[in-house]
Amino acid sequence: MRKVLALAGCIFLGLGALAAVVPLLPSFPFLLLAFICFGKSSQRLEAWFLSSKLYQNNLEGYLKGRGLTRAAKVRVIATVTLVMGISFYFLKTLPWVRVILALVWLGHMVYFIFFVKERSAMNPQREYDG
Numbered sequence: 001m002r003k004v005l006a007l008a009g010c011i012f013l014g015l016g017a018l019a020a021v022v023p024l025l026p027s028f029p030f031l032l033l034a035f036i037c038f039g040k041s042s043q044r045l046e047a048w049f050l051s052s053k054l055y056q057n058n059l060e061g062y063l064k065g066r067g068l069t070r071a072a073k074v075r076v077i078a079t080v081t082l083v084m085g086i087s088f089y090f091l092k093t094l095p096w097v098r099v100i101l102a103l104v105w106l107g108h109m110v111y112f113i114f115f116v117k118e119r120s121a122m123n124p125q126r127e128y129d130g
Contacts, residue, residue: 002041009037009045017054026079028072031059067117080108 016030031054038045049055062068068076084105091097 005037005041006045009034009041009049012037013049013054016058020054020058026076027054027058028062028076031055035059035063061119062116065117067119070118073112073116073118077109077112080105080112084108 012030012034016027016034019027019030035046035049035055038049058072084101088098088101088105091101
């Protein structure tokens with residue numbers, strides 16, 4: 001099972017790295033999944049991932065409770081809106097599913113706008129565990 005989790009972590013890491021350079025594709029969920037898989041597969045892989053720039057630039061602030069930059073919040077909100085908007089459009093024959101999807105979208109908006117802290121891109125408030 002550890003090998004499967006390590007492989008899944010590598011796949012999610014690759015998708016997260018790809019998403020970091022592709023506009024409108026969020027890297028956050030892929031990197032979070034990579035973090036979870038690496039953490040459950042091996043302490044060595046987890047330590048390596050925690051020291052990587054992808055983790056430090058995309059997840060560290062959020063997971064340590066310092067929040068996301070405004071640009072990161074806008075990217076996440078735009079991506080969620082775009083993906084759910086496309087789904088909403090194609091689900092015109094299922095109005096009850098559209099209602100559920102709209103409620104999920106609204107929940108995402110409330111969470112990211114009101115509950116995810118916003119930090120300055122100029123002052124990321126990085127804490128060093130030294």
